[in-house]
Amino acid sequence: MKFQNNPRDPETALYTALWHACAGPLPTLPGAGQLVFYFPQGHLQQVEASSNQVIDPPRFNLPSNILCRVIHVQLRADPDTDELLAQLTLLPQPIQAQNGAEMELPTPPSPEFRLLSFSKTLTPSDTSIHGGFSVPKRHAHQCFPPLDMSMQNPKQELVAKDLHGNEWRFQHVLKGQPRRHLLIGGWRDFVVSKRLVVGDAFVFLRGENEELRVGVRRAMRPNGNATSSESSSDPPDVLANAWEAYTRTTLFTIYYKPRRCPTDFIVPFDRFMESVNMNYSIGMRFESKEALELEQKFTGSIVGIEDSDPIRWMDSKWRCLKVKWDQNETSTAHLPERVSPWQIEPDYM
Amino acid sequence: MKFQNNPRDPETALYTALWHACAGPLPTLPGAGQLVFYFPQGHLQQVEASSNQVIDPPRFNLPSNILCRVIHVQLRADPDTDELLAQLTLLPQPIQAQNGAEMELPTPPSPEFRLLSFSKTLTPSDTSIHGGFSVPKRHAHQCFPPLDMSMQNPKQELVAKDLHGNEWRFQHVLKGQPRRHLLIGGWRDFVVSKRLVVGDAFVFLRGENEELRVGVRRAMRPNGNATSSESSSDPPDVLANAWEAYTRTTLFTIYYKPRRCPTDFIVPFDRFMESVNMNYSIGMRFESKEALELEQKFTGSIVGIEDSDPIRWMDSKWRCLKVKWDQNETSTAHLPERVSPWQIEPDYM
DNA sequence: TTGTTGGCTAATGGCCGACAA
DNA sequence: TTGTCGGCCATTAGCCAACAA
Structure with missing residues (x-):
């Protein structure tokens, strides 16, 4: 599950779609091949924020922004916490080439997959120990496999995988007075295992071949209060990598946790040029x-x-x-x- | 809790002791001021093992070992998983000075604290939902505050902190036929929260001032099977840091997860010299x-x-x-x- | 249409001593 | 001395429909 190779592979496409659904609509993530500007200053600030350390970096002579090509993007999720992590491998571009947008590689055509999805922010009732999960009607109709309506209490079992390939089972029932769609029997396990709280969102995908996926989009904590895991992926001397890569034109790697701190130290070439103009x-x-x-x-x-x-x-x-x-x-x-x-x-x- | 400054501070001493008790008797960790040899090759191998990636590093001309002084050691624990993490800040030493053991800084005298501790590997009964935790008699006598034996069912509440400063409460009782020491009422929460399983060990410390600490030493998974969290703290291009630090004689940082993979890429100066001879x-x-x-x-x-x-x-x-x-x-x-x-x-x- | 509540029942959490290794 | 088990409550998990927003 860890390496996404061929984006045309339905499995991979589903993984990517699920990752992005869990990441939320917020972050823009460049794709492999794209040109971006890297801002060491912003990177350093993210590291400082996530590690609660003030770093007095060595006096590298890094420019404030570095044009790079995105060589590789790897989308991951922590198996314990489900925290999302994007690993970007960047290659600094030679200075003299910095003014040609025409060198942009063609974005690989993203094949169209039939993909149904919804997400719902959890209410107190959804997360409470008391009951199940109430599925909004249109979401159930759009995204769930159809129920056998000939039963007077239609029900089915949904089996869905998360980002790690773990299987989750839910009873999908249509009952109550008035009628409503509910996820019961298995929902509780999911809430407990994923440690969901009010405000987190449940993410559901149905791809081709009726493949089902589930995920979690956690509520944005107002301002990085201390719940954050300490295992920052970037070491404090992270700029040494950039410096090395910049002077020798070699690859370097940066990490991006979309649900952690707002990242804008990787800016697509076009967007940057627009703002300059x-x-x-x-x-x-x-x-x-x-x-x-x-x-x-x-x-x-x-x-x-x-x-x-x-x-x-x-x-x-x-x-x-x-x-x-x-x-x-x-x-x-x-x-x-x-x-x-x-x-x-x-x-x- | 994150920064350990003065080792004479009882609080800090307890933290350090607890960290080491949780880390187990296995790893040798150098202290600040010590001279060590750093082996980039071993470091790289650890990164590869923990990230499941094969890395073809840039062709740095790093020597196979680099004499460094340990500038700072920071012992941490992941607030979610309790995974231990040591962050070592190293300063490469000038080449010409590499043959003088006399430059070893005096190890700061480690003050003696009265410290009682035990650890016990959990049995199926200890972890089962059914009962409590059975405390071996000598450990209870040595490490627990004494019970009031005038009661016919002696009991007391133990309040202990973990590495994050979180408080845990346990009922310590002496009962049963035959008599035995048990931890009940609160034990279950601890097992669930820390996700303990058979084979993990419970760690208990009593410092001065009757301060109690608890921790967890997880069972060594035979050979890094995939439970491991993906958030490796070292990026794949970790050697760039070392190279940068080596050529410019600046600080660099390495991470060490004692319960993860066997680390021997940081070797104390004396031990290395011994082995050379x-x-x-x-x-x-x-x-x-x-x-x-x-x-x-x-x-x-x-x-x-x-x-x-x-x-x-x-x-x-x-x-x-x-x-x-x-x-x-x-x-x-x-x-x-x-x-x-x-x-x-x-x-x- | 969907969030919350009280009620009801089944399941399990959790403490106990007996027993045995 | 200490691990495991069956027994036995008290608690809660978890499903339901009523009701209300």
């Missing part, structure tokens, strides 16, 4: 792009343009914009004070 | 040193002396000995075919 100025109004990894769009205005770390990373675009968010019915307290140009777009309203 | 030859009989991380000693004889990877790591002492183990009442099938000189000592029997 955008003329942002103080006072400009904007709205957040999906790269900010928010569930909804927010608007605000730019209040400053300056290096976020002028000493170590001069002239870096990374989080170079100080912003003020508009007040909103939902709280904007969790929104960052600094964003990168590629995380926003001008608000033409 | 040992004249081993084909046919020589030996017995295993504790560095082989075995529960007991085994004997065998040397059948070959050769580079284990003559192409990439010429003249490396790492696992340069091919050995044949003596037959034994216990199986020798799990013993490695290759060992390093510092893992064995001549058998003078």
Whole structure:
């Protein structure tokens, strides 16, 4: 299950689809072959955040961004915690080639698979020890194999695999007054094993050949409170790898945990160039792009343009914009004070 | 709980003691200030084993061993799985200084703490849902606070912290016919939370001030079968760090999971020098040193002396000995075919 | 349509001493 | 001395439909 090779293989396609469904709509992950900019500054900050260490890195002369080609992407999930992990292998690109978007490799055609899926955020009733899981009607009709409606209490067993290939069995019944679809008998095991709590989401996929998959998308913890596992995959001296790779034009590897901290230190070439061409100025109004990894769009205005770390990373675009968010019915307290140009777009309203 | 600063602090001393008790008697871990040899080859092999990837590393010109000073040691435990992790920060030593053992820093005097401890491997009864935990009599007498024997059914509540500072409560009772010490009421929670199974060991410590600690030493899985969490802390291109640190004499960091794979790529200076001075030859009989991380000693004889990877790591002492183990009442099938000189000592029997 | 609740029953959690290795 | 077992409660897991939002 660990290596995804041929994307045309239905098994692999299902795995990838499930991984992305569990990761949520938020993170944009480049594919193998794509050109991206790597921001060591952002990478370091992620490592610091996840390891709670302040790192005074050696004085590498890394530029603030490095054009790289994505050589390989490996999507994984921790067998214990189901935490998602993307491993990106990057190859720095020669400087002189840095201004040709035409060198973009053709994205391998992603074959179309018939794929049905839904996800539902768990309610207190769903997670409570008391009952089962209530399946919204349209989801049951769209994604579940059809029930034998000739029975007066239709039921069937659903057998689905998770990202690790483990099998989970659920009784799918249609009963109650009024009628509703329920997952019982096995649901509890799933909740306990996956340690689901209110706010986490249940993810369900049905691929071709009636293959069923289940997964979990955990609630975003407001701001990385200490539940986070310590096993950060990146060592504190992570920049040494980048430096080595940069100077010798060799491969290096970075990790990305989509449900952990917002990552924007890998930026697709096109998106970056777009943001470079955008003329942002103080006072400009904007709205957040999906790269900010928010569930909804927010608007605000730019209040400053300056290096976020002028000493170590001069002239870096990374989080170079100080912003003020508009007040909103939902709280904007969790929104960052600094964003990168590629995380926003001008608000033409 | 994450940073251990002053080893004289009783809190810290208890933490360290508990960590080592959970790690088991097997691994030797150097302390801060010590000189060690670092074997990139062994490091790489551990990474390969734990990530199930074969890595074709860039062609660094790393020597097969690098003298380093241990700058910092940080002992941690994963909050989810309790997996132990030692993070070693190493500083490569200048070449010209490589032949002076006198440069060994004085090991900081490890203050003596009164410390009582025991561990017990769990039986089926201990882990079964049916009952509690049976405490061997001498351990209860040695390590538990004394019971009030005037009661005809003496009992007390033990409150103990684990490596993360979480509190666990147990009812310690003396009852049954014949009398025995039992841990009930709370024991089950502990077993479930820590996911203990038969063969795992319960670790108990009592420090000064009657401070109690509990921990877990998991059974060694025969040969890294796939239960292992994927989140290896070392990225595949881990050698880039070492190379960078080696050429520029800067710090680098390695990780060591004592319950995962046998590590011998960090070897204390003295032990290595000893093994260099040992004249081993084909046919020589030996017995295993504790560095082989075995529960007991085994004997065998040397059948070959050769580079284990003559192409990439010429003249490396790492696992340069091919050995044949003596037959034994216990199986020798799990013993490695290759060992390093510092893992064995001549058998003078 | 779907979240929550109280009720009911079956299952199991969990403590006990007997017994035996 | 200590591991395992059968017995025996008390607790809870888990399904159900009523009800309400």
